[in-house]
Amino acid sequence: MILLGLLWTAEAMAAGGLGEHLTPAGAERDASADGRIPAWQGGLNTAQFRLAGNGTPLDPYADEQPLYEITAANAQQYQDQLTPGQIAMLKRFPETMRLPVYPTHRSVGVASTVALSAARNAANATLVEGGNGLKGFSGAIAFPLPANGLQVIWNHLTRPRNASYSLMSDSVTPLKNGRFVRMSSRQDLALPQPVTDVAADNILYYFTYRMTAPSRVAGDAIVVHETLDQVAQPRLSWVYSAGQRRVRRAPAVDYDTTGPGTAGLRTADSRDMFNGAPDRYEWKLLGKKLLHVPYNSYRLASPDLRYSELIQRGHLAPGPTRYELHRVWEVVATLKPGARHIYTKRHFYVDEDTWAILEADVYDQHGELWRTTAAHSFYHPVGQVAVNALEVTYDLKSSRYHVSGLVNEQQRPYVFNLATSLSYFSPGALRSFGVR
Template sequence: MGKMVFSNCSLALSLGLIGQFALGAVSVEQAAQLGASLTPLGAEKAGNAAGTIPPWDGGLSSGAGNRDPAGFLSNPFATEQPLFTITVQNMAQHQDHLTPGQMAMLKRYPGTYQLPVYRSHRSANAPDFVYQAARENATRTRMVDGGNGLENFSTAMPFPIPQDGLEVVWNHITRYRGGSAKRSHVQATPLADGSFVPVHFKDQFTFRDRVADFDPANPGNVLFYYKQLVTAPSRLAGDVLLVHETLNQVKEPRLAWLYSAGQRRVRRAPQVSYDGPYPAADGQRVADNQDMFNGAPDRYEWKLVGKREIYIPYNSYRLDGADLKYSDIIRPGHINPELTRYELHRVWQVEATLKPGERHIYAKRVLFIDEDSWQIALADHYDARGTLWRVAEGHLSPMYDLQIPWLGTEALYDLINGRYIVSGMHNEEKEALQFGFTSSAAEYTAAALRSSGIR
């Protein structure tokens, strides 16, 4: 394990006040750090002592590049070359900035897996109204029901100055993603030889703030609505998953429905949670693996280990390029490392240990969360024997023209069976990503599913 790097202005102060503010909200004096020594979302503004992590200067400007008619963003760092490449041969020199999962992948695929490391750019940012919400949340949002729900929460990032691991995880769960989005993307579960059949999806989600009849005075328990339509291959085409994601899933469990095009039937899908099988994933991902981690946190004890400086996937515009085919990305064992980009960033390290008496296929998870976006960038998953089993990578591609931190491609690698699942690819898709629209709650009802899934 690499050495821990603790923040003087956020982590140390916060840990010292856990007893005083056990449920979440911090003092007005602490919140005043936001926008001063801390960024508006709670990251350290300053760079690191070595100068290898720069100060945050507001993130990428909206004019850093262009969006073409198909919706693809240009790469503002296209001319940059790797500073160096980490391989199994030289990983010992860099182990202080690597996770156990990264080192396991280097050993598992010594001839092909590598990490090209580039200059770091703190490109993530968000609109002013998100910053304002985070500042207000800091002094008023609290965890309720043993940390399984939130009260007095608005928009995104309830705990920009987190005091424990669960608060960091809540920041990931509620992070800003544009309020609403529609996208076409592809998922694949390659065999060990790299062969794959692409599964095509159309996704749509709307956070409650973007629902037409949302009442801030009576927000209810729904955090966002989510709908996913399979459009190919033909054996799955027309199937639809619908989710009402609740803030407190212990008080009111996630509501999920599946529409089967073959049966022309809608049915409740309580299994789409925790370690239940995720649709069309060929057994390579469970429900709460999507988005690196999602859903109720109640089955784990969450420990805030500290901050580390880690090489994480970042500014992955090359991987999202319109000039690539899916066959360019997918390789045996892992995605094509020639298309990836890693940068040194500060991350929050959170360790989740399964509570006594609870059940999950992952007995322990270790999450590495980007301080600037609250996106989980890397995650290690351990089985009941304590063996490192699966390694997840989330390739961040901030939508700088819209000020949206965005997770593009994500991959979950199985170190035991040599397979993996990769999702979020949209390189060959013709429909552009759409953000910021307003939806009606009626679009996300079980009654509306059948018409959504007609082949």
């Protein structure tokens, strides 16, 4: 399966698209031989959804029951379809941790604009020298026919997103006893296309992050211009401290610097599972495999689920989680000789239908498994993209964890297709963001 993209390239180019065996995003269209992975039939459509009062989709599979549950007692039976991090968590919490596994649904649709850009990129997109940027790329999905691990990671970085959206969400970092303080923020992201009054060379997207609670951090904000080639042009970022009433450049929001508000449990380049420059690692594609991954996690976004029910000692409450068996691309990143990062090896599992990293394991300087991260995603019909109900990082050394992107207790978490301008993502806008 390692050479899957190469084997289909000739056929796809001859057909003027991605070929009859692939979806418009580059995934395998057909069902698996054993039938456990169904054929892709276009994903869910808007008629199949109803929205909750806060705008999150209600679970279209609410009537389903788990096919089975994976626990510490039976994990060996499924070990070929589990990540090392999942196995480690089951062993760490044998009495309370479990993975409820449901029928597999390929629910993610592909917007027509994404299909067109993916086909165009298949013919035109290439890596710049060193692999740290792209040439001939536009839209989404740089390499729908990937030939190596770095191209798969670039597909994650360029995966389909709504052109411009706002997310109101919460994050928590529970103590070992399960107690936590809720932190709230607003995030805005826009691709270059909908941003007015700008010619965006080497810009992947614009991003703002502003804290809204608790009061001690409310008003703190950051603006980021995410560049395609961050080696040639590092990401541009500015921060505003409401306490100091000062805007300043933030040149170190990258690589293994500590992510703000994460209690040191997540690095800057681990937000969104992986972001930023890939230059410090060698990337190896191991091919595809079947894996139990969090998927169709509508219950985790439901306003009926309170954080006090979800956040428990050691890990998330397993009851509302949903795992399915899916085909994923398996990529290993190994730190280059002489390069610096607290993670010497990173193992990523990338969903074939969305190109999103759903599971990631990272290793310390001694080669020991340190942290494991999962993105619990679902397809949002309004934005026509897959979004995360939450992202959770478990630290196996400290037995603590960090959860970001929680939306259950937000009144209106998702707003898509915002009208934006470059001035909104400028350093000067930070002061207005930071008004308490």
